[in-house]
Amino acid sequence: MMEIQKDMDAEGTHILAKQKTKEREIVLDYDYKKCAGCSICVALCPKKALQEGPLQEIAKGLDAPPVLIDLDACAFCGMCVNFCPMKAFKMTVHEKRAMPVAVDAAEAQT
Amino acid sequence: MPIGVYVCHCGLNIAGVLNMEELKSFAEKLPDVAVARDLQFSCSDIGQEQIQKDIAELKLDRVVVAACSPRLHEPTFRRAIAKAGLNPYMLEMANIREQCSWVHMEQPAMATEKAKDLIAMAVAKAELLKPLEPESIPVSKNVLVVGGGVAGIAAALDLGDCGLHVFLVERRPTIGGYMALLTDVFPTNDCSICVLGPKMSEVYNHPDITLITYAEVLGVEGSVGNFTVSGVRKARYVDEKLCKGCISECAGVCPVEVPSEYDFAIGKRKAIYIPYPQAVPLVACIDPKACIGCARCVEACPAQAVKLDQEPQDFKLNVGAIIVATGWQPFDATRKEEYGFGRYRDVITTLQMERMLNASGPTKGEVVRPSTGKIAERVAFLQCVGSRDSTVGNLYCSRICCMASLKNAQLVKEKYPHTDITIYYIDIRACGEGYEEFYVRAQKLGINFVRSRVSCIEEVEGELFLIFEDTQTGEMKRVKHDLAVLSVGLEPDSKANVLGNLLGLSRRPDGFFEIAHPKMRPVEAHIDGVFIAGCASGPKEIPISIAQGSAAAAKAVKLLHKGVLELEPTSAYVDPEKCIKCKLCVDLCPKKAIAVKSPAYVDEAACKGCGSCAAACPVDAINMRFFSDEQIMAQVQAATEVKREFPLIVAFLCNWCSYGAADLAGTARIQYPTNARNIRVMCSARVDPSFILEALRRGADGVLIAGCRIGECHYRDGNYQALQRVNVLKGVLEKIGLDPGRVKIVWCAASEGEIYAKDLRNFIGELKAMGPIGTELKKDRAEEKNGETALP
Numbered sequence: 001m002m003e004i005q006k007d008m009d010a011e012g013t014h015i016l017a018k019q020k021t022k023e024r025e026i027v028l029d030y031d032y033k034k035c036a037g038c039s040i041c042v043a044l045c046p047k048k049a050l051q052e053g054p055l056q057e058i059a060k061g062l063d064a065p066p067v068l069i070d071l072d073a074c075a076f077c078g079m080c081v082n083f084c085p086m087k088a089f090k091m092t093v094h095e096k097r098a099m100p101v102a103v104d105a106a107e108a109q110t
Numbered sequence: 111m112p113i114g115v116y117v118c119h120c121g122l123n124i125a126g127v128l129n130m131e132e133l134k135s136f137a138e139k140l141p142d143v144a145v146a147r148d149l150q151f152s153c154s155d156i157g158q159e160q161i162q163k164d165i166a167e168l169k170l171d172r173v174v175v176a177a178c179s180p181r182l183h184e185p186t187f188r189r190a191i192a193k194a195g196l197n198p199y200m201l202e203m204a205n206i207r208e209q210c211s212w213v214h215m216e217q218p219a220m221a222t223e224k225a226k227d228l229i230a231m232a233v234a235k236a237e238l239l240k241p242l243e244p245e246s247i248p249v250s251k252n253v254l255v256v257g258g259g260v261a262g263i264a265a266a267l268d269l270g271d272c273g274l275h276v277f278l279v280e281r282r283p284t285i286g287g288y289m290a291l292l293t294d295v296f297p298t299n300d301c302s303i304c305v306l307g308p309k310m311s312e313v314y315n316h317p318d319i320t321l322i323t324y325a326e327v328l329g330v331e332g333s334v335g336n337f338t339v340s341g342v343r344k345a346r347y348v349d350e351k352l353c354k355g356c357i358s359e360c361a362g363v364c365p366v367e368v369p370s371e372y373d374f375a376i377g378k379r380k381a382i383y384i385p386y387p388q389a390v391p392l393v394a395c396i397d398p399k400a401c402i403g404c405a406r407c408v409e410a411c412p413a414q415a416v417k418l419d420q421e422p423q424d425f426k427l428n429v430g431a432i433i434v435a436t437g438w439q440p441f442d443a444t445r446k447e448e449y450g451f452g453r454y455r456d457v458i459t460t461l462q463m464e465r466m467l468n469a470s471g472p473t474k475g476e477v478v479r480p481s482t483g484k485i486a487e488r489v490a491f492l493q494c495v496g497s498r499d500s501t502v503g504n505l506y507c508s509r510i511c512c513m514a515s516l517k518n519a520q521l522v523k524e525k526y527p528h529t530d531i532t533i534y535y536i537d538i539r540a541c542g543e544g545y546e547e548f549y550v551r552a553q554k555l556g557i558n559f560v561r562s563r564v565s566c567i568e569e570v571e572g573e574l575f576l577i578f579e580d581t582q583t584g585e586m587k588r589v590k591h592d593l594a595v596l597s598v599g600l601e602p603d604s605k606a607n608v609l610g611n612l613l614g615l616s617r618r619p620d621g622f623f624e625i626a627h628p629k630m631r632p633v634e635a636h637i638d639g640v641f642i643a644g645c646a647s648g649p650k651e652i653p654i655s656i657a658q659g660s661a662a663a664a665k666a667v668k669l670l671h672k673g674v675l676e677l678e679p680t681s682a683y684v685d686p687e688k689c690i691k692c693k694l695c696v697d698l699c700p701k702k703a704i705a706v707k708s709p710a711y712v713d714e715a716a717c718k719g720c721g722s723c724a725a726a727c728p729v730d731a732i733n734m735r736f737f738s739d740e741q742i743m744a745q746v747q748a749a750t751e752v753k754r755e756f757p758l759i760v761a762f763l764c765n766w767c768s769y770g771a772a773d774l775a776g777t778a779r780i781q782y783p784t785n786a787r788n789i790r791v792m793c794s795a796r797v798d799p800s801f802i803l804e805a806l807r808r809g810a811d812g813v814l815i816a817g818c819r820i821g822e823c824h825y826r827d828g829n830y831q832a833l834q835r836v837n838v839l840k841g842v843l844e845k846i847g848l849d850p851g852r853v854k855i856v857w858c859a860a861s862e863g864e865i866y867a868k869d870l871r872n873f874i875g876e877l878k879a880m881g882p883i884g885t886e887l888k889k890d891r892a893e894e895k896n897g898e899t900a901l902p
Binding site for chain 2: 001002004021022023024046047073075076077078079
């Protein structure tokens with residue numbers, strides 16, 4: 001079975017989740033300074049890999065990310081990236097061969 | 111147009127009652143009759159040779175044989191005149207044996223008079239006969255089988271082995287149907303997939319079978335012999351040719367897990383999956399509803415078979431016949447709310463039990479309580495969930511559930527001998543080879559049987575309690591169980607509606623597809639060239655589904671193997687000048703043979719000649735090639751030319767049942783009065799109200815219409831149409847001032863000679879009471895006059 005390596009780093013206000021497979025390296029960059037804590041990503045994450053942080057404390061001034069990433073659960077599908085209204089998530093993919101993108105699931109059903 | 115009339119003695123069968131000399135000299139005097147002879151046995155070689163000789167010498171161009179029923183010897187005489195060079199359809203028979211000499215043995219003089227009318231009617235019709243050529247159309251030797259369950263597989267393999275090319279279209283990503291999901295099967299308890307698996311791969315490898323899985327039929331055009339079928343093959347997002355079926359590579363990295371529909375939601379599968387290890391074709395498939403598009407599988411697949419940009423593909427097939435083997439779906443147990451399925455985790459269905467018992471299933475063959483994962487110790491089977499139950503609208507017995515529960519109970523008991531197992535049943539239905547023995551075996555194994563329909567299931571602190579009345583002791587009981595298995599019934603697959611509507615298949619009240627005849631045509635649909643096999647036409651066990659698949663295959667081979675189809679030239683045709691495009695005929699047609707392009711157009715390959723459209727057409731734009739309006743009218747006129755007795759009845763009998771019943775009355779020598787002059791039509795719906803009015807106008811005292819029993823029409827619902835027309839006509843008669851009782855419609859099956867005779871006797875009695883036709887008009891006038899004079 002294909003090996004999947006994951007690790008997580010923090011650089012300033014950026015939280016970097018990384019997934020490394022044989023042909024691809026995906027970096028999910030979450031800049032929590034941009035995050036408004038709206039929790040849209042929490043609701044839509046298909047793997048339930050995103051959870052709300054201590055939102056009330058953050059509102060009172062605590063310096064912490066409003067969203068927590070569960071690295072084990074994250075599948076690096078990129079839905080949070082596409083839906084974040086604040087563009088707090090960014091995803092970069094380095095790959096050896098070009099991967100076709102997924103078709104829209106809703107469209108495929110019809 | 112010289113006509114030859116041959117009056118048959120049939121030994122003494124006819125000559126013993128009727129005066130043959132008189133009939134012969136009567137026939138001679140009829141218009142256009144060139145020769146009339148009496149023959150000892152017209153069907154014998156000598157008789158046939160005489161007819162052939164006359165055709166040659168006297169240049170006869172049409173022949174009337176007054177003998178037995180046309181249902182018996184019409185083909186014989188058609189062959190005989192065809193040999194002499196005449197068109198076989200230039201023959202008309204007068205039935206003076208079954209419907210005359212045999213039923214009027216006590217009244218030879220009146221019977222002879224009736225025979226004269228019958229002969230005159232036949233001659234009148236013969237004058238209007240037209241040569242007809244059976245048309246041959248080339249047919250496709252391909253067959254479409256819809257549904258890859260066990261019935262569809264059986265049909266496809268038999269057809270392929272006969273050398274016809276088969277397109278097997280399956281909605282799911284794999285063939286095998288429900289049988290592939292079962293564990294062992296009754297009554298032998300042998301492994302289901304072990305016997306089905308090889309058949310599935312045989313289908314896959316067969317050179318004459320094109321397997322189209324994960325596809326649907328979306329359009330059907332054309333008719334028997336030449337259907338054009340269009341459909342779409344859904345995107346699997348996996349290249350069928352590249353995928354090696356290893357599944358562990360792609361599914362191993364897939365982050366999405368969903369309940370598996372192939373385990374009935376007690377097991378899980380990934381978004382990229384193979385339904386089960388024995389699936390055919392063994393190709394992965396991505397569930398677009400579950401996939402999150404992470405593309406890990408794309409990267410993981412060593413064969414690079416995952417194609418996330420794959421698109422659905424349309425296909426178009428040309429086939430000569432279609433076999434519908436769309437199968438069934440389990441009753442949705444949540445509709446029986448009292449059993450708590452979907453709320454209580456330990457209430458499961460038979461199919462979930464099958465998957466649990468299956469060694470390759472989600473629990474690897476262990477029977478566990480879903481709530482705890484522990485082995486179940488007290489198991490209850492509840493029979494008739496969704497069957498024999500008017501509260502959910504299913505009155506029928508699903509046939510297989512008793513045996514399935516007996517089998518599952520035995521399997522559980524054999525695996526865990528200490529398990530307490532109870533089957534709650536209404537009746538155990540174990541009819542089939544070795545089935546009753548199987549029931550006895552279950553009893554011997556120590557399985558408990560309680561005669562009861564469980565009223566509800568309660569869950570109290572994680573334990574299930576069944577509440578029921580034991581109908582053998584009359585006690586109300588509340589019994590604790592670990593696991594309750596609902597023996598869900600079979601319902602028609604709701605996804606088959608699309609195909610059913612495309613083909614115009616009718617459904618029985620139970621929702622399953624209706625077959626052409628409930629006894630004699632078990633795998634044929636009402637539509638020519640369409641066959642139904644397996645559970646699509648009702649719940650069935652595996653061997654019967656297989657037998658039906660093979661039977662449907664044999665029917666398709668019979669239809670197509672010659673490559674041409676000979677059509678009976680008895681179809682309807684439209685006069686395009688007259689057609690007003692009202693579309694009345696389109697809905698009436700039981701064969702869906704009429705299309706209103708503009709004007710209406712009859713597909714003669716699909717038409718079976720019932721004639722309902724011709725009777726219904728408000729402008730008489732539709733006529734029949736055989737049993738034409740003119741021919742029937744001529745018969746009516748000949749029957750009423752001379753009124754030889756009172757009451758005189760013109761009777762229209764449908765070819766399939768009531769004409770058969772009248773023949774049977776003859777064979778059984780049931781005696782009845784001579785008043786009826788019978789006219790054979792293909793269906794009671796053929797009787798145009800104008801025929802009835804013409805008969806009454808010309809002095810017939812009554813008109814009888816006899817059809818197949820309601821619900822048994824050979825053209826689906828022709829007798830209902832006839833009934834409706836007669837009812838309307840009765841209203842018209844009343845307005846004219848005639849007694850509506852002069853028109854009577856009756857139903858008799860071909861086995862009901864006695865009923866036909868009784869109906870006729872009653873009708874004669876009623877007409878005698880009414881008096882000759884027109885009596886009521888005179889009476890009315892007299893009353894009017896009296897009324898006027900009464901006024902000062």
